[in-house]
Every structure is written in structure tokens, then in C-alpha cells.
Amino acid sequence: MRKNQVAVVGAAETTELGVIPNASQLQLHADAALNAIADAGLKLSDIDGFATAVETPQQVCHYLGIKPTWVDGTSVGGCSFMLHVRHAAAAIEAGLCKTVLITHAESGKSMIGKLPRSTPPDSLNGQFEAPYGVYGPPSMFPIPVLRFMKTYGITHEQLASVAVVQREWAAKNPRAMMKEPITVADVLNSRMIAYPFRLLQCCLVTDGGGALILTSADRARDFPRKPVYIMGTGESVETPMVSQMETFNSSRAFKTAGPLAFKEAGIAHRDVDHLMIYDAFAHLPLFGLGDLGFMPYEETGQFIADGNTRPGAKLPLNTNGGGLSYMHSGMYGMYALQESVRQMRGIAPAQVPNAKISVCHGVGGMFAASGTIVFTNER
Amino acid sequence: MAEPQRARPKPTPETQHFWDGTKAGELRLQRCDACAHVYFPPRPFCPSCASRKVSVFKASGKGFLYSYVINHRPAAPGFTPPYAIAVVELDEGPRMMSNIIDCPQTPEALELDMKLEVAFQELDDKITLPVFRPAKG
Numbered sequence: 394m395r396k397n398q399v400a401v402v403g404a405a406e407t408t409e410l411g412v413i414p415n416a417s418q419l420q421l422h423a424d425a426a427l428n429a430i431a432d433a434g435l436k437l438s439d440i441d442g443f444a445t446a447v448e449t450p451q452q453v454c455h456y457l458g459i460k461p462t463w464v465d466g467t468s469v470g471g472c473s474f475m476l477h478v479r480h481a482a483a484a485i486e487a488g489l490c491k492t493v494l495i496t497h498a499e500s501g502k503s504m505i506g507k508l509p510r511s512t513p514p515d516s517l518n519g520q521f522e523a524p525y526g527v528y529g530p531p532s533m534f535p536i537p538v539l540r541f542m543k544t545y546g547i548t549h550e551q552l553a554s555v556a557v558v559q560r561e562w563a564a565k566n567p568r569a570m571m572k573e574p575i576t577v578a579d580v581l582n583s584r585m586i587a588y589p590f591r592l593l594q595c596c597l598v599t600d601g602g603g604a605l606i607l608t609s610a611d612r613a614r615d616f617p618r619k620p621v622y623i624m625g626t627g628e629s630v631e632t633p634m635v636s637q638m639e640t641f642n643s644s645r646a647f648k649t650a651g652p653l654a655f656k657e658a659g660i661a662h663r664d665v666d667h668l669m670i671y672d673a674f675a676h677l678p679l680f681g682l683g684d685l686g687f688m689p690y691e692e693t694g695q696f697i698a699d700g701n702t703r704p705g706a707k708l709p710l711n712t713n714g715g716g717l718s719y720m721h722s723g724m725y726g727m728y729a730l731q732e733s734v735r736q737m738r739g740i741a742p743a744q745v746p747n748a749k750i751s752v753c754h755g756v757g758g759m760f761a762a763s764g765t766i767v768f769t770n771e772r
Numbered sequence: 773m774a775e776p777q778r779a780r781p782k783p784t785p786e787t788q789h790f791w792d793g794t795k796a797g798e799l800r801l802q803r804c805d806a807c808a809h810v811y812f813p814p815r816p817f818c819p820s821c822a823s824r825k826v827s828v829f830k831a832s833g834k835g836f837l838y839s840y841v842i843n844h845r846p847a848a849p850g851f852t853p854p855y856a857i858a859v860v861e862l863d864e865g866p867r868m869m870s871n872i873i874d875c876p877q878t879p880e881a882l883e884l885d886m887k888l889e890v891a892f893q894e895l896d897d898k899i900t901l902p903v904f905r906p907a908k909g
Contacts, residue, residue: 524781526848526850531846587841587857
């Protein structure tokens with residue numbers, strides 16, 4: 394795909410984030426969509442392309458009253474929205490549609506109108522993982538981390554520092570769920586969830602949503618907001634079973650999607666002003682820094698513990714506070730994308746001064762899938 | 773109301789040989805007749821070279837502890853926390869999720885790379901699960 398041919402011209406989260414007891418999951422999709430349409434200065438009838446995950450495109454299109462000529466229901470977990478951005482950019486470039494709306498919403502906390510997640514007993518996960526007591530992401534996602542720690546000499550304190558630094562960013566974000574400062578000791582003394590991870594190393598559980606609107610870069614000039622261009626994209630999947638990853642020392646999906654996006658954008662790591670790495674759990678930023686090639690894996694833990702990703706430091710990472718402190722409705726990728734767009738527009742609550750290139754890297758399932766988007770505000 | 777039960781596998785045509793094996797006290801893997809790749813979970817073709825000529829064989833049942841978590845909460849139905857959810861790397865190469873029995877469920881006792889051997893845990897008259905215990909000697 395050619396770089397900078399498609400831009401984000403509308404972006405918004407749901408009116409509220411956190412605990413939203415007065416709206417169903419479907420209504421949260423609509424709330425985010427209407428906010429994004431208003432942000433872009435568009436009418437619903439201007440939307441001719443639509444993408445969403447978990448909920449079907451037909452469900453959300455019907456509810457909103459959208460009549461699309463292009464749809465994408467790719468649903469590979471929390472990074473689905475990165476894949477939607479990539480697919481939408483290709484569709485717009487190919488002339489299949491002009492203006493794409495991507496929505497995400499989850500009643501992750503209040504569980505109103507939320508579709509049930511189940512593992513059928515005759516699926517591979519149902520036969521070869523579920524019988525051993527996996528029960529939700531906290532029991533599965535951290536399974537690789539002890540091996541990763543042993544291979545690279547990563548310490549518990551370094552993994553705790555991920556949560557500490559992200560809380561520093563969250564303190565600057567009025568919409569962040571958790572803003573109180575925490576220390577490494579606080580993290581290591583918080584309630585054990587699934588050893589080696591404790592409560593403060595696991596993501597929040599909240600309600601919310603977000604939506605993006607994309608169109609061609611040529612049309613983007615006529616929109617009220619500063620366009621944010623799609624500079625590079627990548628995607629991949631590996632396995633729905635965490636036990637069957639090729640290795641626990643890295644993620645094959647990360648190592649495929651990330652470098653694809655960097656190559657397409659034609660950027661080097663030193664060009665990155667702002668970075669989002671989907672942090673459902675505290676080890677993901679370490680995998681991301683290594684798999685995206687920012688540094689050797691052995692250095693990732695110390696890099697964060699030394700404060701290199703905190704406010705004012707050289708590699709601002711997860712500047713909304715991340716899934717650990719900002720919000721996490723279950724599929725966090727949309728919120729990472731929203732923060733990258735805010736940073737590129739120059740309107741983020743914890744704005745990185747003069748940021749021109751933002752890399753937004755997502756995970757789906759338990760290292761099952763990955764999507765990476767490189768954004769820029771310069772064409 | 774009955775207690776929610778531990779998740780029970782339901783075999784498919786492609787996995788039946790594996791579950792027949794555990795019931796008979798054997799851990800069965802598959803090997804590609806064309807390229808010799810050994811793989812898991814079961815399927816009637818080689819995920820490395822796509823050959824449909826594959827054979828089932830009895831694995832050694834030996835391996836080592838590749839990684840794990842000790843789950844505290846929430847506990848799955850049928851489990852009493854804390855319990856380890858482990859990934860075992862078999863001597864033949866494939867890895868599989870399992871539980872570690874005859875061993876304290878603590879970070880001190882569960883040492884990465886410790887040698888393990890398969891054991892069989894009968895869930896009901898249809899399903900016997902392969903689990904692992906620290907290897908003797």
C-alpha cells in the first residue's frame with residue numbers, strides 16, 4: 394500500500410468511559426459513531442464503508458441507519474481495529490468506498506447487551522486448554538511471561554515498573570480510570586491474580602467505545618480537523634491457543650505486523666515520536682519493544698524501569714495510561730488508536746511536543762493476532 | 773443446583789485417537805511420513821509440509837516445564853486455587869498445556885526446565901486427561 398494516501402478525519406470515544414450502566418453495548422457503538430461523525434462534520438449518509446468487530450457489521454449498520462457498499466467484520470480480538478484501519482485504507486485506495494466508519498464498543502463492566510464469549514468443548518481450545526483450568530485472560534495471557542523473564546533476565550521489579558510509569562501518564566489524563574500515583578512496591582504488594590502477575594499488572598475492566606472515520610488524503614484537506622495520515626500498516630495472526638505459540642520469547646504475530654508497518658512507512662525506530670503498545674498485561678510492552686525492533690529483548694525491562702518511556706522522556710509510551718490505567722473494555726485497540734490520533738492532532742491531554750510520527754501496535758487474543766499502524770500528521 | 777463442572781473435552785473425528793490414547797494410558801502424537809515433522813494438536817495432515825500421509829505414535833511422555841502461571845482468581849469451575857496452568861515441552865518437540873501434579877503449586881517448587889513425565893487423570897468414563905508430574909530420578 395502507498396503511504397499517506399488515506400487519513401483519519403474523524404475520531405471520538407464514547408461520551409463517557411468507565412462504568413456506563415445506562416447504555417447497552419450496541420448503543421455504545423452508536424454513541425461513539427455519532428461523536429466521530431460530528432467530529433468529522435459529516436452526516437450518517439456520507440458513510441459508505443463500515444467495519445466493526447464482535448458485533449456484526451449488519452447489526453451496527455442497521456442500528457445506525459448506514460447503507461454501506463463495503464463492510465469488514467474482521468474480528469481477531471483487541472487489535473481488530475488496527476486491521477480495520479489497514480483494510481479500510483486499502484479499500485479507499487482501491488475505490489471500493491470513499492468514507493469508512495470503524496466502530497468499537499463494549500459493555501465490558503456493566504455487561505448490558507454484551508454477547509457471551511464461550512469455548513465449545515469440541516474446539517481445539519476446549520479440548521486442549523480449557524480442561525486445565527484456564528478461565529479468562531488473566532489465567533492465559535501471562536502464561537509466556539516466566540519463560541520470557543528467564544530467557545532475557547527480566548525481573549519482577551521491571552515488570553512492576555510498567556504499571557508505575559503508565560500511571561504517571563494516566564495522572565495527566567482526566568478521562569483515565571486510575572490516576573493515583575503508585576510505586577513498584579504497591580504493584581508487588583497488590584493482590585495476586587495469576588503468578589507472576591498481580592492486580593496492578595492486569596488491565597482494567599470498563600465500559601466504553603470509540604470510532605474512527607477514514608477517507609482519502611486528497612479529500613481529507615476539506616475536513617474541519619487536522620488530517621492524520623496512515624503512513625504504514627501491518628497485520629498477522631498466529632494461534633488461538635497460547636500454549637501453541639512458536640516460542641514464548643517473542644510473538645510471531647508482533648514480529649510480522651510491526652516490521653511490515655515500519656517498512657511500508659519507510660521509517661526507522663529513531664523517527665518514532667510517540668508509541669502505543671497494547672498493554673492488556675504488563676509484559677506486552679516488553680514483547681512489543683523487542684518484537685518491533687526498538688531494542689534487544691534483554692534491555693526492554695530496564696529501559697522502562699529506567700524511566701525512558703515516562704512523561705518527558707525519549708520514547709513516550711502508552712501516553713493515555715494504557716489498558717492498565719486509562720480504560721480497558723475487553724478489546725483495547727480502539728483506545729490506543731484514539732490516543733495516537735489525539736497525539737497526531739496535537740490535542741492529547743498529555744501531549745508529546747512536536748510529535749510527527751506515532752506507532753500504534755495492537756494484540757488480539759492471547760498473542761493470537763496483531764496489527765500495527767504508523768500515523769503521521771505530515772504528508 | 774449442581775456445582776459447575778470442570779471443562780471436559782469433547783473429541784472430534786480428528787482428535788479421537790488422542791483421547792483413545794489417554795484412556796489407554798498412552799500419550800499419542802503424530803508424525804509426518806513425508807517430512808518427519810512431529811506435531812500437536814492432532815490433525816490428519818502435516819502443518820509443516822501439508823502431506824496427508826501422517827502416522828500416530830506413542831510419545832515418550834517425557835518433557836520439561838516450559839512456562840506456567842499459578843492461577844489465584846478467578847478460579848475455573850472444578851479447580852481450587854492456587855493451581856498452576858503449565859505448558860510442557862515434550863522431548864519429541866511439541867508443547868501442550870497441562871497441570872502439574874504431585875508437586876506444591878508454588879514458584880519455589882515449580883522450577884522452569886524441571887523434568888516432567890506424563891500421568892493420566894480420569895475425568896469420567898469417556899475422558900482421561902494427560903497431566904504431568906516431576907520426573908523420578
